[in-house]
Amino acid sequence: MPEQAESTAGSPTLEIKDFLRRRREQIAQRWADEPLFRAVFTVSRDEAVEAGKAVVDALAQVADAARLEDPDAAGFTEVREQLARMGTARSRAGLSTAQVSGELAALRPPVENLLLADLPDAPAEHTRACVTALSVLMGTLRVVVMQTALSEGQALIDRQRLQLLEVATPVIKLWDGIVAVPLIGTLDSARSQVVMETLLESIVEQQARYAILDITGVPTVDSLVAQHLMKTVAAARLMGAECIVSGIRPAIAQTMVHLGLDLGTVVTRASLADALGYVLHQLGVGIVTPGANGTGTSGAVAR
Amino acid sequence: MHTAAGSQARLPIRSDMDLVWVRQHVRQTAAQLGFGLVDQTKLVTAASELARNTLVYGGGGTMETETLTGGATPGLRLTFSDEGPGIPDLEQALSDGFTSGEGLGMGLGGARRLVHEFSIDSSPGAGTTVRVASWVGRPPRPREEA
Numbered sequence: 001m002p003e004q005a006e007s008t009a010g011s012p013t014l015e016i017k018d019f020l021r022r023r024r025e026q027i028a029q030r031w032a033d034e035p036l037f038r039a040v041f042t043v044s045r046d047e048a049v050e051a052g053k054a055v056v057d058a059l060a061q062v063a064d065a066a067r068l069e070d071p072d073a074a075g076f077t078e079v080r081e082q083l084a085r086m087g088t089a090r091s092r093a094g095l096s097t098a099q100v101s102g103e104l105a106a107l108r109p110p111v112e113n114l115l116l117a118d119l120p121d122a123p124a125e126h127t128r129a130c131v132t133a134l135s136v137l138m139g140t141l142r143v144v145v146m147q148t149a150l151s152e153g154q155a156l157i158d159r160q161r162l163q164l165l166e167v168a169t170p171v172i173k174l175w176d177g178i179v180a181v182p183l184i185g186t187l188d189s190a191r192s193q194v195v196m197e198t199l200l201e202s203i204v205e206q207q208a209r210y211a212i213l214d215i216t217g218v219p220t221v222d223s224l225v226a227q228h229l230m231k232t233v234a235a236a237r238l239m240g241a242e243c244i245v246s247g248i249r250p251a252i253a254q255t256m257v258h259l260g261l262d263l264g265t266v267v268t269r270a271s272l273a274d275a276l277g278y279v280l281h282q283l284g285v286g287i288v289t290p291g292a293n294g295t296g297t298s299g300a301v302a303r
Numbered sequence: 304m305h306t307a308a309g310s311q312a313r314l315p316i317r318s319d320m321d322l323v324w325v326r327q328h329v330r331q332t333a334a335q336l337g338f339g340l341v342d343q344t345k346l347v348t349a350a351s352e353l354a355r356n357t358l359v360y361g362g363g364g365t366m367e368t369e370t371l372t373g374g375a376t377p378g379l380r381l382t383f384s385d386e387g388p389g390i391p392d393l394e395q396a397l398s399d400g401f402t403s404g405e406g407l408g409m410g411l412g413g414a415r416r417l418v419h420e421f422s423i424d425s426s427p428g429a430g431t432t433v434r435v436a437s438w439v440g441r442p443p444r445p446r447e448e449a
Binding site for chain 1: 319322323326330340341343344345347348351352355399406407409410412413414416417443
């Protein structure tokens with residue numbers, strides 16, 4: 001082959017570039033049989049081969065620019081999205097980062113075998129240099145995939161954190177003039193700010209005179225959480241609504257006493273039901289339960 | 304995450320999210336060692352206070368957990384260290400209601416009341432290290448008058 005004779009004289013990087021362009025079809029065919037491509041491109045083998053060709057083209061372009069070690073090389077731009085899709089598809093399938101990395105590593109040996117077959121008569125030193133250059137290039141490909149997959153993961157986490165901030169603070173109308181906020185999870189500064197704002201808004205909207213803050217779903221009440229609660233209570237009080245803190249579990253109650261936390265003048269109740277009962281009583285609403293003979297009426301009536 | 308008996312772990316305290324992880328780690332470790340619900344909650348709350356101090360006043364640091372198997376019952380030691388400005392007056396810092404920031408001033412003194420053993424090592428410019436430990440089933444420490 002004249003091409004081969006020509007390129008044997010070139011640098012290993014150029015040799016790799018020529019080899020990738022020459023063997024594009026074969027490499028893509030072999031990759032299509034590897035677990036990574038088989039698992040990601042399930043529709044047809046042709047699809048996997050096409051994707052493989054795109055990756056080979058990108059690698060050849062990177063080699064052409066002599067930037068074997070650079071994950072930011074321009075050659076990767078076009079396949080970056082495709083590589084990210086492959087990486088995330090595998091991690092979504094439940095593979096660990098190490099397993100995905102292993103699958104990517106498995107793409108190297110078939111290429112290396114093709115390369116060695118192309119260099120039967122080359123001097124040993126040149127062959128070694130070419131194999132090393134190929135290894136470096138394939139290593140960079142691995143870095144690119146892992147990088148894009150990781151940044152995708154980070155973006156997902158950031159999105160979910162924002163969602164949590166919004167979702168976890170519903171204000172519920174329990175009765176005319178009574179609203180309740182079931183607090184769930186960690187009450188850090190950002191979330192307690194959201195809670196306070198939504199509560200104050202709904203006090204205005206619902207013309208509520210009573211607001212129940214239920215902390216059943218808050219796992220830890222430390223001094224900062226207590227401080228947030230008291231600030232919320234104070235703000236609600238300024239707007240003319242009385243706050244009741246409910247859902248104080250026995251373990252939390254004991255811990256708060258040891259910690260030296262005192263909710264002061266805030267009315268507290270063990271459960272949301274107790275708190276509702278207290279507030280209904282304050283509003284002068286009585287609950288009539290059916291009598292033993294079943295003739296009574298059920299439900300709440302105004303006294 | 305599972306922590307075997309006698310094992311150690313080291314967690315970074317760099318952000319609010321790390322505080323969540325610190326609390327969850329302490330809760331899981333304490334539950335595995337056999338701490339009751341009340342003692343778990345006390346230990347987690349103490350860890351939450353101390354980790355927040357490390358973050359807010361110490362500018363970030365680490366928490367190390369160490370399970371203690373030498374005693375009659377298993378125990379858990381937590382060490383919070385930072386390389387922040389340190390505490391000039393420990394006596395004052397431990398008293399309830401004192402704060403150099405905007406908190407309630409209950410954190411340090413409160414955390415001391417929630418655990419069996421408490422020691423603090425700090426000097427201005429040299430950072431702060433707080434060590435606390437509790438054991439399963441041991442009655443609460445008698446309250447010493449400050």
